[in-house]
Amino acid sequence: MAKHELPALPYDYNALEPYYDEQTVRLHHDAHHKAYVDGLNNAEAKLAEARDKSDFSLIKHWERELAFHGSGHLLHTLFWNNMKPNGGGPATGKAAELIEQHFGSFETFKKQFSAAAVAVEGSGWVVLCYNPAFKELSILTAEKHQNLTQWGVAPLLTIDVWEHAYYLKYQNKRAAWVEAWWNLINWDDVNRRIEAMLA
Incomplete structure (x- = not known):
């Protein structure tokens, strides 16, 4: 059985400063x-x-x-x-189109995603997913790594809100970490995942 390996980061450790130390x-x-x-x-x-x-x-x-x-x-x-240096900003490409279609506007999507990220109980994640069965985008939360998801969804964009993801810089201010993370999003990566799902 092949062993799983830790993938290398796609950028240097300091590349996401000042938002991610x-x-x-x-x-x-x-x-x-x-x-x-x-x-x-x-x-x-x-x-x-x-x-x-x-x-x-x-x-x-x-x-x-x-x-x-x-x-x-x-x-x-x-x-x-999902992150890159000099990332962030509004969604682009197919991601922008689908977000507009399913959430009404990017700002509405951002508010819902951020609210979900702040509200996850304990340790967890928020994930923007595409559900091929429903043919729609959904924002899902995951407690731990695996609870509260839907079968068959393809994850497109995620933020880690376990305390180990942000505690050194943001301490217990999860909302501040979530707000900073919006400056790091790699929409090119999200769009590649969408195109692969729709192909």
């Missing part, structure tokens, strides 16, 4: 994201071992670990690519 980016990527990659590899190895031994006594535990760490790895990978 180098120390937090380094710790968040190299320690926290790596822990989810390691946890995913461990869960897959333990499940393979369970199959080999035909011993599924701990199946509930390892399936939970698989969901938690696997989702953590996927969301963090999306998160890093």
Whole structure:
């Protein structure tokens, strides 16, 4: 079974300053994201071992670990690519068109997304998704990494609102982190994901 690896950041650790500080980016990527990659590899190895031994006594535990760490790895990978130096501003391209169609305006979308990000209970995420079954965009929250989602959605844009994502610079001011993050969005990446979904 191939091992999952921590992907390199698509920019330098300090490239997102002043909105996202180098120390937090380094710790968040190299320690926290790596822990989810390691946890995913461990869960897959333990499940393979369970199959080999035909011993599924701990199946509930390892399936939970698989969901938690696997989702953590996927969301963090999306998160890093959704940001870029000199990013932000209103949506562009197909993203702008779909946001206007499904939310009425970019400003309305931004208000709903920000409100959801501030309101997530405990540790979690907010994700702009495309639901091919409904043929619409949705803003979903995820507690931990995997709870409260919808089956079949394709995540397009996400913000991490676990405290480890922002605490060194923003302390307990989650709303300030959310507001700063809007200056980092890589709309080119979001548009690539949309085009792949609609192809």
